[in-house]
Amino acid sequence: MSSTRETMLDPFKTWKFLVSTITIKPIDVLVFLLKTTLAIFIVASISLFFYFAFSVQPRWLSSPICNNSQQKFIAKNSSSSQAYGRTNLSHIQFGIGGSAKTWNQRRRFCELWWRPNVCRGFVWLDEKPPNGENLPPTSPPYKISEDTSRFKYTSWYGSRSAVRMARIVKESFELGLDNVRWFVMGDDDTLFFLENLLTVLNKYDHNQMYYIGGNSESVEQDVIHSYNMAYGGGGFAISYPLAAELVKVLDGCIDRYASFYGSDQKVQGCMSEIGVPATKELGFHQLDIRGDPYGLLSAHPLAPLVSLHHLDYVQPVFPGMTRIGSLKKLITAYEKDPSRALQHSFCYDFKRNWSISVSWGYNVQLYPSLVTAKKLETAFSTFQSWRTWSSGPFTFNTRPVEKDPCERPVMYFLGSAERVNGDTTLTTYVRNVEESAKECDKPDYSRAVAVQFFNVSSARLNPAIWRTAPRRQCCEVINSGEGVDSLRVEVKIRACHRFESVTPP
Template structure:
């Protein structure tokens, strides 16, 4: 019988790798045992393949569940899962943004001039939220944003002794905006009625972030005293801030309770940030949101803009005109005339040297040029002139960025030029022209070696349109070069702005 058993097993030697190699099979039930072994092997292989394909098809950024860390799916995750397939690969545009602008019926007829500078009828979406119907509302032009009347907020607590109860109403704008239920909204952007938004740059910034996640984006105050009193961890409302739809959905559930819990807080933006702390969402800071918590002349701040897209300007009624001798409305229109030709480049800082004449040139594109009759280090050129005071105390310090004093000696100060016009030339290139500014109240340098500098009356600055995609890369200031250094007309300097070459640095020799 032993030989018979071996004869029966021999045809199956090719399957021995599936069972123990020294196994001896009894004649009774041997086929059933073998069949079970084969089926078990196929079952193990099938399960392994199923698990492999299941996990390999999973998005790599999703955490893999395990026994020690069970996955709990929140309402926000359900929202994200539902929307990500249809929205994740579509870039955000203006149609995805809903604005909520805080205003007052008493000041709206005056303040709406700022809103009308950037609002685009039938393109931008949202409302100005007023405390009551404005006088003569039937005469409001179609260029003005539509308005809504805020709900009554008398039931809420407000105990800030130096503030205004309007902070409660304005804090609830995001909730009332959300409850309107407008379709296809990805971001809620809050601002004041004296805030000017630069829309293309706002869209550029928001496209850096996944709108399916919970984001709270904005900037701090420029004056340290304001940040100390209110918060360093808050997006200031006048400069504007953006809240993604999933975060807004969480915020509206707790906002009314937060308003009462933070009744002692002065501002609406403080109350919003108190809620964000409870939800657990920090502010994501973007340097292009400008609260403009300064007094006096904003020149130094704007002429040394940080390396970031210009997104907003606030408090325009509380500072001197951006362009001297002009109204503020005219000044903003002037700045917008350059911005519209090349949004990403607006106020971007570049500097270079004319080594034939030992001059330094600093360009704040679309706004101003500074010409120094000496070689000045890059560290000094990137530092803002202190032409302004702090917001609350009107002091020379402190600010959240470095400043340098304006020299008392006129021979140490640069010659200043302001934007005259912007034009589109060949292809995607622009040419901006700047004219020398003479302040009649200031004494000019009378040294002979300064005379050639004073003779320069114009700057022509050429550049290619700056691709917004550059803001998704590691930031780097662009380089420039003086084209006609020491040659040609004495009253005109031509400058070209371009991307920096490999290993290129701004080094005075």
């Protein structure tokens, strides 16, 4: 025992002991070498596989999965907007649904926004319109839709024209115009705001399958038709790759959804089959309302104004004016600062205890009291629902117009809009004289009524703001307090400061 312990304590003796006691057979050495060689081969093979898989990157790993039509489009029309420039009007093909019987009346809406020799596309009619050869150059060109009598249509309360309208995107696609990124559908009474339409479309990759638009404002319409649908009157945009898919199944969808009322509903049925949901943008306005749009326009959502529809079915947007005259006035302000059109801002004049709400380019509301931000951002219910002419519900919150005139704001509507000092705009708002018979006789209200004008200044709103997290801009009263011009209030709209909020004391 002691000799063994002594051997283990001496390293040299330990080595001699092990050599003398261990016998290695040749066959064991051979087996060991074979196992080692096999293990090295397996490890090397796995390493080579991962090297080629992730370094060389075959097509199925490096490219998005796309079908033949998408691959052809990408090869023909190029890839992303980052590589090939931002989308402009030349990349849009418009498909406007109309009727020969109403075109001479409805084209006045299209002529407000259509830009000859710049916009591309057509109004699609059921037949040649009266005096079709003598239409003014400001009017969009027209085409006659194909015969659709072979298709089914079983909606008992609708019109077969829905079938023809649904096929506009297919007939537009089949024209084969070059360099089209988006197909934009609308009605002949849809008013598009083109710069803002481009702002919205440039948020999205036109090489992906996108279906962009908005819902109806009236819940009853969304329940009857669909919450998942982009409504055609407000307009919707379909990217080229999605259009390529849609045209393959559209005719079958029209028959499968023969009971659907509208063309946009049939198109959405196809989208359901393709598996592409509607991407909602709040600036597309179906305007499924009746009555006075004042309440809605005064509390526009925080989104660029893209479209307005059903303009023949609501009162003129400015009181005391014709429909077309009032729309021209709205467009005049819009052109000075497209991104800011109808954008909502509000602030307080604490020295006079006033609340001021501005819908840029449209109106100002002056409250002779401090009103909470939650109340100021909520639309007045100056309109009814589309189908039943009821007080709602709508897809946004509303508040009733107070019966007591002392609880209502003093209203001012756009008088003029101009560009001053480069990128600064100045809009002037004039008191609505039609409200004079409804004045309140309280002293506080009388001081507010004495104000005849609002001057609102603001820097031009950069469209890039719509690609950032949304935040309503702030405003401030410049000539606040006593001893100032009691007939005119000066307001400045600007970006909010850090930690700034609209909070009454």
